[in-house]
Amino acid sequence: MKREFEKDTGVKTDIIELNMGPQHPSTHGVMRIILELDGEVIVKATPVIGYLHRGTEKIAENRAYYQVVPYTDRLDYLSPMSNELGYVMAVEKLLGVEVPLRAQYIRVILAELARIASHLVWLGSNANDIGAVTVFLYAFREREKIYDLLEAISGQRMNNAFLKIGGLAGDLPEGWIDGVRKFIKEFPEKLKDPDGLLTKNRIWRERTEGIGIIPRDLAIDLSLTGPPLRASGVERDLRKDTPYLVYDELEFDIPVETAGDVYARYLVRMEEMRQSVRIIEQAIEKLPGGPVLIDDYKIVPPPKDKVYRDIPELIHHFKLISEGFHPPEGEVYFAVEAPKGELGYYIVSDGSNKPYRLRIRPPSFVNLQALEYILPGHLIADAVAIIGSLDPVFGEVDR
Amino acid sequence: MIRLEKKGRNPFIVYGEEKSIEEQLRRNILLTTVDAMLKWSRRNSLWPLPLGLACCAIEMMGAFFARYDMARFGFEVFRFSPRQADLMIVAGTVTRKMAPIVKRLYDQMSEPKWVIAMGACAMAGGPYNSYAVVQGVDNLIPVDVYVPGCPPRPESLIYGIMKLREKIKQEREAKIL
Numbered sequence: 001m002k003r004e005f006e007k008d009t010g011v012k013t014d015i016i017e018l019n020m021g022p023q024h025p026s027t028h029g030v031m032r033i034i035l036e037l038d039g040e041v042i043v044k045a046t047p048v049i050g051y052l053h054r055g056t057e058k059i060a061e062n063r064a065y066y067q068v069v070p071y072t073d074r075l076d077y078l079s080p081m082s083n084e085l086g087y088v089m090a091v092e093k094l095l096g097v098e099v100p101l102r103a104q105y106i107r108v109i110l111a112e113l114a115r116i117a118s119h120l121v122w123l124g125s126n127a128n129d130i131g132a133v134t135v136f137l138y139a140f141r142e143r144e145k146i147y148d149l150l151e152a153i154s155g156q157r158m159n160n161a162f163l164k165i166g167g168l169a170g171d172l173p174e175g176w177i178d179g180v181r182k183f184i185k186e187f188p189e190k191l192k193d194p195d196g197l198l199t200k201n202r203i204w205r206e207r208t209e210g211i212g213i214i215p216r217d218l219a220i221d222l223s224l225t226g227p228p229l230r231a232s233g234v235e236r237d238l239r240k241d242t243p244y245l246v247y248d249e250l251e252f253d254i255p256v257e258t259a260g261d262v263y264a265r266y267l268v269r270m271e272e273m274r275q276s277v278r279i280i281e282q283a284i285e286k287l288p289g290g291p292v293l294i295d296d297y298k299i300v301p302p303p304k305d306k307v308y309r310d311i312p313e314l315i316h317h318f319k320l321i322s323e324g325f326h327p328p329e330g331e332v333y334f335a336v337e338a339p340k341g342e343l344g345y346y347i348v349s350d351g352s353n354k355p356y357r358l359r360i361r362p363p364s365f366v367n368l369q370a371l372e373y374i375l376p377g378h379l380i381a382d383a384v385a386i387i388g389s390l391d392p393v394f395g396e397v398d399r
Numbered sequence: 400m401i402r403l404e405k406k407g408r409n410p411f412i413v414y415g416e417e418k419s420i421e422e423q424l425r426r427n428i429l430l431t432t433v434d435a436m437l438k439w440s441r442r443n444s445l446w447p448l449p450l451g452l453a454c455c456a457i458e459m460m461g462a463f464f465a466r467y468d469m470a471r472f473g474f475e476v477f478r479f480s481p482r483q484a485d486l487m488i489v490a491g492t493v494t495r496k497m498a499p500i501v502k503r504l505y506d507q508m509s510e511p512k513w514v515i516a517m518g519a520c521a522m523a524g525g526p527y528n529s530y531a532v533v534q535g536v537d538n539l540i541p542v543d544v545y546v547p548g549c550p551p552r553p554e555s556l557i558y559g560i561m562k563l564r565e566k567i568k569q570e571r572e573a574k575i576l
């Protein structure tokens with residue numbers, strides 16, 4: 001473009017640098033991208049991250065194992081439940097315990113609700129960035145219903161800290177399952193609103209089709225995970241590949257697209273929400289009774305009435321709250337399929353009550369690498385569509 | 400301010416017998432002080448600069464969308480440019496890397512300006528007592544209203560803004576630059 005213009009007119013032009021972010025409505029938090037522009041076209045993009053680095057991994061080294069759970073909530077704050085799930089399951093693997101079946105089913109329900117909630121924010125903000133503001137209102141309307149459900153069990157709308165090492169913080173309140181049933185019955189209908197506004201909309205398709213293509217090989221080379229990978233034609237989902245919890249007893253499909261562009265990522269996520277509804281439906285049907293916590297009082301606190309009555313339970317409670325538990329020495333890696341991709345926790349234990357090292361493998365951090373490769377060649381206006389389609393969350397990218 | 404006296408009578412229309420000039424003046428002129436008027440207009444149309452830094456930003460968005468709908472109070476005009484805003488809502492963790500930017504954004508806002516620190520992090524560092532986090536945005540800029548919570552519910556934020564309105568109302572003299 002530059003060269004042609006110079007040849008035609010004889011005027012010398014230059015590449016300009018444009019700083020996008022960290023305070024920018026479309027960078028989804030605090031990301032900065034240094035764009036080098038030739039006219040309107042991006043020739044080079046350099047993402048700068050770290051504006052939300054809070055030192056989570058270092059803090060975790062100074063907390064007892066159970067005290068780390070609230071910090072994991074605040075990584076990907078759009079889906080706190082999935083983050084907790086990864087962490088508590090990693091610690092459970094280290095301890096070698098398995099939680100009761102009822103807790104496993106409830107965890108599946110919560111993780112899938114979190115997936116829907118997270119994808120709804122992505123849907124709203126991606127469409128909003130491209131110019132379709134109404135979709136945001138529809139998405140938040142549904143999200144508020146999920147908040148209500150989560151508030152009913154944990155007392156807080158987000159950052160719930162409901163999963164505990166060894167089970168759940170409590171059993172479900174009465175009528176909660178009916179609430180979920182009502183939600184998943186209505187949700188597919190309600191999803192038709194944004195779906196009808198976007199999927200066949202010509203403007204939406206022109207803004208997204210053929211934009212930000214991640215070829216299959218590049219996606220694998222960059223080790224992308226989650227929807228950006230599946231939109232590039234790789235069928236990989238940890239829920240199917242290395243099933244955890246009770247996912248292998250539930251039926252669902254993994255949506256895969258081959259185009260690898262923004263539109264394909266849109267289609268994948270929309271379908272994932274519908275599949276999540278399917279999973280929740282089955283999990284509710286199969287939900288067994290029984291306890292939601294293991295009964296090893298070295299790991300989970302004993303029930304309150306026993307603490308008040310019996311001396312041994314009181315001592316267990318005191319030990320656990322003041323000191324925590326001591327898992328065996330060793331290291332463990334455990335990953336779950338979070339809404340944004342593979343969310344892994346790598347824990348090194350030296351036998352003390354605190355993790356010696358906690359390394360988090362956040363999906364959006366890895367997925368964000370793709371920006372550098374796919375932004376060049378696009379217009380600035382497409383940059384916001386591409387950033388939105390990768391769905392980064394900076395609590396997780398910067399940790 | 401304007402009272403509909405009888406049903407069906409528009410106060411802006413002067414009816415038959417009231418056409419005298421005194422009557423018109425009485426109906427259309429309002430006496431007040433400049434201070435009171437400035438304060439009244441400022442507190443009823445605050446334009447926020449949403450500084451959504453972390454998790455609290457999601458609840459801030461929640462406060463602005465359908466269910467909690469801040470537009471009812473006249474605060475829905477999100478301005479991402481500091482030049483157009485007069486209320487900064489710091490929602491989230493201010494890290495050391497972000498601190499100079501927060502300061503600069505504050506400096507770029509035109510007077511008069513107010514700041515709300517939303518959430519435990521913006522108030523005092525929240526759960527993050529680490530090498531990377533500024534322990535409270537009031538180390539950098541003056542804060543008018545603190546909204547506690549981790550994250551605060553949208554109602555809390557709305558309540559905080561209501562408190563700010565009261566504060567503006569009670570200012571001894573309206574700031575004029």
Ligand code: SF4
Nearest residue numbers: 454455518519520549
């Ligand atoms: S106060 Fe809590 S919810 Fe708000 S930004 Fe800090 S950690 Fe997140």
